[in-house]
Amino acid sequence: MTIFAYLLGLATGALLLFWQQGRQRYRERRLIKTLQATDWPTALGQVEQLVKTQPQQQRQLRSLGTSRDTLERILQTAPIGYLQVDEENQLIWCNDQANRLLKMNQPLTGPVQRRRLLLEVARSYELDALIEETREKQAHCQREWMLYQISPDPLHPKEEPTFPLRGYAIPLDSGEVGVFLENRQEAALLVQQRDRWTSDVAHELKTPLTSIRLVAETLQPRVDESQRRWLDRLVNETIRLSNLVEDLLNLSRLQGDQFQGLSLKPVDLPQLVQRAWVSLEPLAQVKALNLDYGGPSHCLANLDEPLFHRVLLNLIDNAIKHSPSRATVYVRLLDPGSALGEGHDTKPEPDTIILDVMDMGPGFDAKDLPYIFDRFYRADPSRTRTDPLVDLVPVDAGTAAEVGRGTGLGLAIVSQIIEAHNGTITAANHPDLGGGWLRLRLPTTQTE
Numbered sequence: 001m002t003i004f005a006y007l008l009g010l011a012t013g014a015l016l017l018f019w020q021q022g023r024q025r026y027r028e029r030r031l032i033k034t035l036q037a038t039d040w041p042t043a044l045g046q047v048e049q050l051v052k053t054q055p056q057q058q059r060q061l062r063s064l065g066t067s068r069d070t071l072e073r074i075l076q077t078a079p080i081g082y083l084q085v086d087e088e089n090q091l092i093w094c095n096d097q098a099n100r101l102l103k104m105n106q107p108l109t110g111p112v113q114r115r116r117l118l119l120e121v122a123r124s125y126e127l128d129a130l131i132e133e134t135r136e137k138q139a140h141c142q143r144e145w146m147l148y149q150i151s152p153d154p155l156h157p158k159e160e161p162t163f164p165l166r167g168y169a170i171p172l173d174s175g176e177v178g179v180f181l182e183n184r185q186e187a188a189l190l191v192q193q194r195d196r197w198t199s200d201v202a203h204e205l206k207t208p209l210t211s212i213r214l215v216a217e218t219l220q221p222r223v224d225e226s227q228r229r230w231l232d233r234l235v236n237e238t239i240r241l242s243n244l245v246e247d248l249l250n251l252s253r254l255q256g257d258q259f260q261g262l263s264l265k266p267v268d269l270p271q272l273v274q275r276a277w278v279s280l281e282p283l284a285q286v287k288a289l290n291l292d293y294g295g296p297s298h299c300l301a302n303l304d305e306p307l308f309h310r311v312l313l314n315l316i317d318n319a320i321k322h323s324p325s326r327a328t329v330y331v332r333l334l335d336p337g338s339a340l341g342e343g344h345d346t347k348p349e350p351d352t353i354i355l356d357v358m359d360m361g362p363g364f365d366a367k368d369l370p371y372i373f374d375r376f377y378r379a380d381p382s383r384t385r386t387d388p389l390v391d392l393v394p395v396d397a398g399t400a401a402e403v404g405r406g407t408g409l410g411l412a413i414v415s416q417i418i419e420a421h422n423g424t425i426t427a428a429n430h431p432d433l434g435g436g437w438l439r440l441r442l443p444t445t446q447t448e
Contacts, residue, residue: 080182083118085131087175090115091122101165101181102127103149127167131177134169141169144184164188199252202245209245213238247409250310251375254416262304262420269299269355273331276312280320288326291316295333301353301442307417314410315357315438322361322436330433332356336444355440363429363436372427373415418442
């Protein structure tokens, strides 16, 4: 009986040993297959290498976690708002500033406890459109809009602050989008204060400048011929200052509360171009310049005629000032319904009138092009230096003499008027002529 029990125990131990060895071999085969090794010694070496690199990987994971926490603290305390949405436009993260700007009333900033659609917590359709645009283009996008706060309780409405907001959206992985939000209220107030100050100063300067000019013109015929040239210079400089004041007032009227909108009516653009050239012809004759017009003989567009006449005066005057003597000023007009004629190198655009004004001067410097339409921006001296022949134009030449003096505001006024007409203006150097090339695009239909 004892021997039987001994044999039974021995057999049981052998079976357990064979079972354990089989499991061990199975585990080895799985490990070899996982590590893609050919034999056990190779797999064992790879395991030893993994064991050695494990502390380094743990340190890297801790470092990444620390960096993530640091970035989260930076975004949380940043002076601008930041929020992040997933591929379904559900809010997954926001900081305190974004929470305050959008009045989202999130219980916790940072990772939100329960994801909700962004439009549910922030009623800003412009922000939603910016996110969709960024996701479609997979590129950085920017947009500015007025944020109007909506009262959540229709029975007890309360007036919420309204302010301009600027959003910078960036595409992230897996369809997510991050948006930086900037409150532009302070910048808008500074711009309003600047415009108000400029308008007030211009109004104060207008009367004394007019008085100085009248006194100087009264004295001109009463002084000796040798002394008259000093009065002529005084009158010319007074005219330049008066033009500067008038340009400042025009900008204030176009941008401020005084702007009453456009007075649109059908205007024949080719005829308006000819009228502007006739006004500036005394300046052009001093430099022996010619006008080369190309385009239809009649082209009607709904425009504010006095304002657009000012646009053409500024553009053609700019071309005259920067053209060399005995050169040509080119004006090209192309509307959607006209065929390409001589001198046209641009295809018609649907529902768009294109007007080009080109000169044969030195052109714009590449560094100046982004700022051509800014106030008081002075481009390269080769384009801002006054031609000595222009100074010989007599004061009684009328409009031409007055418009012929640059104030640094002409193109800024042009840009503002074109923008009011829902058009665009761009500046470049013409590839063939080499001179300045200003292109206007105007919609063929305007609504009053």
